[in-house]
Amino acid sequence: MTEFEDADRIEREAEPAGWPIRPLLLALLGLATGLAAHFLLGDASFYRFEPTALTLAELATLTVTAGLIGFTIERRLWGAAVAFALGCGVIAGAVVWWNGAPAAWSGGDGWRTLCLFLAIAIAAPLFQAARDSEAVRFPYPSVHDHAWTNIVLWTACWVFVGIVFALAWLLAALFHLIKVDFLQELLEKNWFMRALIGLAFGGAVGLLREHQLVVRLLQRVVATVLAVLAPVLAAGLILFVLSLPFTGLGALWDATSATTPILLSCVIGALILANAVIGDVDAHERKFPLLKFGAMGLALVVFPLAVIAAIAVGLRIEQYGFTPQRLWGLTFVVLATAYAFAYLVSLLRGRLDWAEVVRPANLRLAFVVCGVALLLATPLVSFNAISVRDQVARLESGRIAPDKFDWRALAFDFGQPGKDALKKLQASRNADIKANADQTAKAESRWEVGRTLPDERKFSGTFDIKPGGAVVPDALRAKIVQSPGGTCTGKGVCRIYMQPEGRSAAVVGDGCMVLPPEKRTEPGAKCAIAAVAFVLRGNEWIETSELTSPFGMLQPNKMTTDQERESLKKEREAIDTGNVAIRNVTQQQLFIGDKPIGQPFKHP
Secondary structure: OOHHHHHHHHHOOOOOOOOOHHHHHHHHHHHHHHHHHHHHHOOOOOOOOOOHHHHHHHHHHHHHHHHHHHHHHHOOOOHHHHHHHHHHHHHHHHHHHHHHHHHHOOOHHHHHHHHHHHHHHHOOOOOOOOHHHHOOOOHHHHHHHHHHHHHHHHHOOOOOOOHHHHHHHHHHHHHOOOOOOOOHHHHOHHHHHHHHHHHHHHHHHHHHHHHHHHHHHHHHHHHHHHHHHHHHHHHHHHHHHHHEEEEEEEEHHHHOOHHHHHHHHHHHHHHHHHHHHHHOHHHHHHHHHHHHHHHHHHHHHHHHHHHHHHHHHHHHHHOOOHHHHHHHHHHHHHHHHHHHHHHHHHHHHHHHHHHHHHHHHHHHHHHHHHHHHHHOOOOOHHHHHHHHHHHHHHHHOOOHHHHOOOOOHHHHHOHHHHHHHHHHHOOOOOOOHHHHHHHHOOOOOOOHOOOOHHHHHEEEEEEEOOHHHHHHHHOHHHHOOOOOOOOOEEEOEEEEEEOOOOOOEEEEHHHHHHHOHHHHHOOOOOEEEEEEEHHHHHEEEEEEEOOOOOEEEEEEHHHHOHHHHHHHHHHHHHHOOOOOOOOOOOOOHHHHEEEEEEEEEOOO
């Protein structure tokens, strides 16, 4: 008998005894949870509901407790599972209540909720392993098995809920054919929807947990599929890292502003696939050389990827200072680097037997991540306050000018610390700071604060006014460079064609002017031309894209046919010669009575 077969035999012998009443108990628990959630939320749809901190805390306690009971309860030691679930539920409710109502949250506070559920998701398999051992012990095979089983079970249960709703809507449509609409009317009621979700999810948990071998089979299938992908991802990441000495890191910063999230996603993906290969014990490790060396390649490459991600977020912080989003990014980078370092050390120490070294490291890191995630879920560490102190210090020290400072973020993105800092800045001795703070404090929404484009999109080119001698109102000039579409940005030429009546203007943001003349119409040219009209309504200049449709974009890099390239050359010539105008267009439309049908069209 092979080691793998022997491990399977041990698993079957350790399979918990069945509990036939569990599906019914969990289905009723789910039903009760759904109805209780509806009682807390009321009849309003959740996306229109503005809950208080207490309501959210009660909802968190209810759902976390019920969910953990479903995933952890066994006939043996069922009291311990209920106590664990209730304890986690109370902690979750307390943390949510501590964070306050969503109306007071800033943009980065949503990560706290993610951290809370991450801590709970890690704590559950640790508890299950200790319960199975009947001692405060956390055998890695048991923790690993419960973690993967919970993930598969969670996913399968939501798939089951989706199927239940699909069948319910199908039956509702079927009965509607014979004018029986009771089911359709029920599905439109919030209380029934929430009760059905709870019933379906609880019943699915109970049914699947009564067939643990099926769940484990699904777990094995998922792990096998992921393991097959390990060498593919390893080859791609290794080639990427080996290419960096030739391309330089600058190419990463130039390509996208999402360098850190992309690199972190690669690190997380590499860790998941590597663990799919090594399994929970040596008997479950994939021994096929391609898979084994693929996992080793992933363990080798995650560290340089994590280091590059750390450099990326560090450069952004050095250049622009702290924000809650950057601090969250820094936190995730630190955790990813800790995992990457542990995997690299395990590979160097264990070599071909590196899996035996990395498994205990995984367990230790699980405790660390669980604790850190729970801490970050609370307001004890306020990334808003840290960001405010840093940004205000940069402003007051002169590192950033008042007109370049992100007042919108201070007022609306940094939570209460930002609002408190704004009040203090209103008493600043610096006249420019005080004026900007006073103006920002008057804004009732973030959109009323002066719009600032990112540095790379701010217009730093020249204006070309036609016809010669025409006067462009200051209000129009300011509106053009602050337009939502960014009509004139970068270092190109902003061409303004004032119309004869003086109440409208055609504007062309000519980004191709930074290129030599012979390159401006070549296929693949990395430039664009934005064209839009502005009209004076009352005392305000309004961009036509705000009234009708977005402006057109002429992009040489997307010109593929001779006809498209010839059209671009003619448009290029018209722009250069000043043949740009706003004209009246007569259109026709089909009417039935006084009702217009379809879209307007021009008669040929």
